[in-house]
Amino acid sequence: MKKIAAIGLAGFLAAATTTTVMAADPEDAIHYRKGAFSAMAWHFGTMGAMVKGKMDYDAEDFSRRADIVAQLSKLPMEGFIAGSYEGDTDALPAIEKEWDKFEGGMNMLVENTAALAEAAKSGDMAQIKPAFGEVGKSCKGCHDNFKN
Numbered sequence: 001m002k003k004i005a006a007i008g009l010a011g012f013l014a015a016a017t018t019t020t021v022m023a024a025d026p027e028d029a030i031h032y033r034k035g036a037f038s039a040m041a042w043h044f045g046t047m048g049a050m051v052k053g054k055m056d057y058d059a060e061d062f063s064r065r066a067d068i069v070a071q072l073s074k075l076p077m078e079g080f081i082a083g084s085y086e087g088d089t090d091a092l093p094a095i096e097k098e099w100d101k102f103e104g105g106m107n108m109l110v111e112n113t114a115a116l117a118e119a120a121k122s123g124d125m126a127q128i129k130p131a132f133g134e135v136g137k138s139c140k141g142c143h144d145n146f147k148n
């Protein structure tokens with residue numbers, strides 16, 4: 001009996017796995033990646049206000065946000081799936097055609113946000129500013145090429 005139950009469970013897990021893969025429909029993927037970008041921009045925007053002196057610099061809060069952005073930067077990539085370049089999206093079909101370049105841009109974002117999170121720990125604006133600038137360039141560089 002135990003063995004039958006185990007086989008049943010294995011079958012259930014296999015079915016559940018298949019369902020998960022199939023559930024990634026383009027509309028969900030668009031929604032997912034937009035959510036990740038929006039959350040990223042929320043924190044990055046506040047950090048920008050501090051870097052530009054429009055808001056008082058709070059080292060602890062800045063560092064917390066930098067860590068969040070570094071983690072969030074890893075999320076959007078899996079939302080760029082086949083069939084998700086039409087509909088309610090600003091993502092350009094060029095992403096599929098120039099996939100290596102796009103992926104390189106995402107990897108660069110992950111690296112640059114990690115460097116910014118590291119710089120943020122110093123509490124030293126002289127280190128933070130250039131690192132922040134590099135991240136900003138990553139955002140803009142990719143948007144110029146791959147976003148409406």
Ligand code: HEC
Nearest residue numbers: 034037038041044089090091105106109138139142146147
């Ligand atoms: C490698 C490419 C790439 C990088 C790097 C990148 N983005 Fe984007 N971003 C996109 C694409 C593509 C879209 C369009 C997504 C869609 O509409 O499906 C987008 C959309 C957005 C949106 C709009 C989300 C919405 O709800 O429509 C915001 C905000 C955003 N990005 C902020 C940022 C910020 C801030 C950074 C840097 C910290 C960044 N992005 C870095 C490619 C990138």
